[in-house]
Amino acid sequence: MAGNWKMNLNHFEANLLVQKLAASLSEQQLTDVEVAVLPPFTDLRTVQTAVDGDKLLIEYGAQDISRHKSGAYTGEIAGSMLEKLGCTYVLAGHSERREYHNEGDEIVNAKVKAAFASGLTPILCVGEGLDIREAAGHCPHCVSQLDAGLAGLKPEQVKQIVIAYEPVWAIGTGKTATPEDAQEVCGALRVRLVEKYGDEIGNAVRILYGGSVKAANIAAIMAQPDVDGALVGGASLDAEEFASIARFREHVAR
C-alpha cells in the first residue's frame, strides 16, 4: 500500500504525518502489510530520520528520479542521492509527470533503469486518459506502456518491479474505476507479464490500482484477483484514513 503525497506537506508536516501513520498502523496491529509513503524530495531526509530513529515499520521513496547519473541537470535528483536517503521505492511515469513534463515511454524506461542502477525498486505507472477509455483502447494502451517501461530489463528486475495501474480519468476526480474496470486492466497486465516472462515472474509482480482510492472503496478493489495493493493520492495525507486503507491488504489469492 503506497501513499503518493504529490506536492503536499513541508518537512515539519511530513514528520507529523509519518509519526501519526505509524501510530495508526500499530493501533490496528498492521504488521504484515507493506506500507510505503512517497513524499516530496524536500521531506525525504526528515522521513528517513523519523523512520530510522523510531524504527517505524514504514518504507518510503520518491516521486521521480533523474534518468542521468549526475552532472549539469539543474533541478534534477539522481538515484544515488535517493539511495543515500534510504529510499526503497521510486515512482516512474506517473501520469502527472507524463502529462505536465512530457515524459514519454522512452524517458520512463530510462528512469526505471536508473532506479535499478541505484538499488531502488521502481513503481512503474501506466494508465489511459478518458478519450482512450471511451474508444475502448484502455487495455492495449496500458499493455503497450508496460512493454515500453520494461524494455531491456533482466527477468530478475521484472520480478522485483511494482506496476501501478492508474486510469487518468479517475485520479483526484472522485471517480473511481469500478472494481471490474480495475481488474480488467490489471488482469491484462498480468497476462502480458506471464506471456513475456513466464508464470513465476508474472505472478510475482505486484500490481497496484490507483485513482480516488479511499477506505470506503478499497475492499471491493482489493477483492479483485490481480490487484495486489493500491497507490493512494489524496487519502494518503490522512493517517487514519490511509491506515484504514492498508487494512484491506488481503486479496483473493490467485
Ligand SMILES: O=C(CO)COP(=O)(O)O
Ligand atoms: O495519482 C494517484 C496516486 O499516484 C491517485 O491520486 P488520488 O488517490 O488522489 O486520486
